[in-house]
Amino acid sequence: MNTIEAMPPESASDTGSPTGTSPRSLISIKSVSKVYPNGTEAVRKVSLEVPGRPQFISLLGPSGCGKSTLLRMISGLERHTGGGIDWPTTPYDSKGRPLAEIGFVFQEPTLMPWASVFDNVYLPLRLKKHKKAVVRDQVMDALRMVGLEKFADSYPRELSGGMKMRVSIARALATRPKVLLMDEPFAALDEITRLKLNNDLLSLWEKQRLTVIFVTHSVFESAYLSDRIIVMAARPGRVIADIGIDAPYPRTEAYRTSSAYNEYCKEVSGLLKQAMAGVEDEH
Amino acid sequence: MDAMEQLAAPEPEDDAETPVAANGDRIRAVVHNVAFQMAPVIFGCLLLAVWEILVRINHVPPYILPGPLLIAETLYKDFGTLFPSLLITFRITVVAFAMAAIGGLLLGMLFASSRWIERSLFPYAVVLQVTPIVAIAPLIIIWAKDTQLALLICAWLVAFFPVVSNTAVGLNSTDRNLTQLFHLYGASKFQTMWMLKLPASMPYYLAGLRIAGGLALIGAVVAEFVAGTGGTQSGLAYRILEAGYRLQIPRMFAALVLISLTGVLIFAALSLLSRLILRKWHESAAGGH
Numbered sequence: 001m002n003t004i005e006a007m008p009p010e011s012a013s014d015t016g017s018p019t020g021t022s023p024r025s026l027i028s029i030k031s032v033s034k035v036y037p038n039g040t041e042a043v044r045k046v047s048l049e050v051p052g053r054p055q056f057i058s059l060l061g062p063s064g065c066g067k068s069t070l071l072r073m074i075s076g077l078e079r080h081t082g083g084g085i086d087w088p089t090t091p092y093d094s095k096g097r098p099l100a101e102i103g104f105v106f107q108e109p110t111l112m113p114w115a116s117v118f119d120n121v122y123l124p125l126r127l128k129k130h131k132k133a134v135v136r137d138q139v140m141d142a143l144r145m146v147g148l149e150k151f152a153d154s155y156p157r158e159l160s161g162g163m164k165m166r167v168s169i170a171r172a173l174a175t176r177p178k179v180l181l182m183d184e185p186f187a188a189l190d191e192i193t194r195l196k197l198n199n200d201l202l203s204l205w206e207k208q209r210l211t212v213i214f215v216t217h218s219v220f221e222s223a224y225l226s227d228r229i230i231v232m233a234a235r236p237g238r239v240i241a242d243i244g245i246d247a248p249y250p251r252t253e254a255y256r257t258s259s260a261y262n263e264y265c266k267e268v269s270g271l272l273k274q275a276m277a278g279v280e281d282e283h
Numbered sequence: 284m285d286a287m288e289q290l291a292a293p294e295p296e297d298d299a300e301t302p303v304a305a306n307g308d309r310i311r312a313v314v315h316n317v318a319f320q321m322a323p324v325i326f327g328c329l330l331l332a333v334w335e336i337l338v339r340i341n342h343v344p345p346y347i348l349p350g351p352l353l354i355a356e357t358l359y360k361d362f363g364t365l366f367p368s369l370l371i372t373f374r375i376t377v378v379a380f381a382m383a384a385i386g387g388l389l390l391g392m393l394f395a396s397s398r399w400i401e402r403s404l405f406p407y408a409v410v411l412q413v414t415p416i417v418a419i420a421p422l423i424i425i426w427a428k429d430t431q432l433a434l435l436i437c438a439w440l441v442a443f444f445p446v447v448s449n450t451a452v453g454l455n456s457t458d459r460n461l462t463q464l465f466h467l468y469g470a471s472k473f474q475t476m477w478m479l480k481l482p483a484s485m486p487y488y489l490a491g492l493r494i495a496g497g498l499a500l501i502g503a504v505v506a507e508f509v510a511g512t513g514g515t516q517s518g519l520a521y522r523i524l525e526a527g528y529r530l531q532i533p534r535m536f537a538a539l540v541l542i543s544l545t546g547v548l549i550f551a552a553l554s555l556l557s558r559l560i561l562r563k564w565h566e567s568a569a570g571g572h
């Protein structure tokens with residue numbers, strides 16, 4: 001009962017969506033594996049359907065279970081060594097890369113210290129050869145979404161850790177992506193800043209209608225944010241559960257103290273313990 | 284909600300003054316600060332005074348060790364001879380430095396762009412660097428048609444290496460995640476070099492320039508010592524040699540003072556340039572290294 005592979009989404013089916021059902025997935029991940037050149041098997045046969053309607057998906061698991069590897073394979077930063085990742089509704093370029101607008105947020109803000117906040121957010125558009133004057137409003141929109149429009153001319157070293165993270169999120173949103181991939185984005189922040197950014201991210205997600213895939217190792221964070229949690233186990237990295245969180249949005253502080261939230265936390269904690277137990281057995 | 288906003292507010296500026304309770308404390312703090320800034324000047328004056336007194340008390344003859352006052356007087360009297368020589372040395376230094384700054388950047392970029400090129404060429408750059416310039420200078424002086432050109436090549440050879448190696452290190456020190464971000468957005472090689480690697484290597488490059496500035500001067504002076512030729516185009520090193528032959532020791536010291544001042548000036552100018560460029564983003568510039 002260690003590997004439950006290719007578990008279908010349960011309550012996360014499209015029935016909960018106000019926009020109705022979409023027959024085709026946005027991303028279709030089938031039995032994807034990754035073995036690094038040094039022989040580390042980071043991910044084994046992970047299957048996952050990301051539906052066309054915007055979902056907030058958390059990848060939850062102990063460190064080393066391949067969450068980052070999976071996220072990087074979805075983004076195209078890393079090649080998978082087995083299985084397939086398809087974007088059924090997205091056109092592909094001549095090199096076989098999906099022409100999907102993807103935003104990526106790392107654990108560190110990863111800003112260019114020599115560039116202003118505006119220029120940092122403008123970067124993805126600049127790399128796609130958009131003239132600054134043409135996309136100025138688009139950049140300012142992204143900054144407005146994270147509440148930093150007043151800091152466009154500041155430099156990263158003048159900002160606090162939380163603000164730098166917001167700039168990083170604004171940069172990921174600048175190209176108006178359909179998918180936002182986030183790799184433990186708030187893990188390095190203090191508790192109060194993290195809670196605030198959680199709320200801001202949620203309201204942003206509800207307004208922008210984009211798909212978020214959010215890597216975290218915090219049960220509480222994933223149960224608060226997501227409408228679907230993928231629980232992963234390590235050695236080798238695999239999916240052991242795929243559960244829906246049926247609490248309605250917008251979620252507020254009231255949800256954090258509700259019994260439904262507590263139940264979900266308990267359930268997910270149990271699954272996570274199961275995931276960790278598998279590792280200890282091997283030692 | 285307001286409390287949250289407060290937490291997200293930017294950190295206060297480094298130089299923001301903390302309110303001081305008593306006025307007396309503030310004055311004391313200012314005096315202390317000024318004294319701290321002036322410390323090297325005060326120490327220098329003390330040293331010069333002791334030097335002058337010792338020379339006078341012990342009746343040391345000027346051809347062994349002139350006192351600072353005599354050196355200053357000589358500097359003033361011989362300025363007409365020394366200053367044109369200073370200009371010649373300075374010109375060689377500046378041209379050699381500029382060539383090192385540009386050539387070093389280009390070669391550093393070449394090294395960073397191909398591991399094969401770096402692997403093939405870097406050992407020879409090291410060989411050139413560790414071979415003392417005094418040992419190579421005679422050869423260069425023989426090969427080059429013109430002494431001025433020979434001096435220029437020597438100064439350039441010494442100044443070149445720190446720029447190349449610093450640039451290569453800087454270009455390869457780019458943040459890994461930023462590099463991946465560029466990759467994710469399909470950046471071309473040129474875009475990655477121009478928008479990421481070059482700016483990221485700036486602090487390293489500028490540190491290389493600061494070293495190169497001093498070395499270019501040393502190279503120019505050492506090479507002229509080796510060349511030992513005079514004539515219409517003689518620089519400060521030749522003036523020192525000449526004064527030595529004629530036992531005009533105060534004049535030797537005066538030339539030495541000019542060389543040191545030039546070195547300090549070059550270093551200060553390059554430090555200022557580096558601070559101006561890095562002001563907005565680099566910690567060492569903000570902290571005032």
Ligand SMILES: Nc1ncnc2c1ncn2[C@@H]1O[C@H](COP(=O)(O)OP(=O)(O)O)[C@@H](O)[C@H]1O
Pocket residue numbers: 036037038040041042061062063064065066067068069070237
């Ligand atoms: N570039 C790499 N080369 C070799 N092994 C790697 C590499 N990146 C990650 N790994 C290994 O793959 C496993 C999964 O790593 P990762 O995806 O970073 O896990 P997580 O993000 O869940 O902590 C770990 O055992 C890690 O040591």
Ligand SMILES: [Mg+2]
Pocket residue numbers: 067068069183
């Ligand atoms: Mg990780």
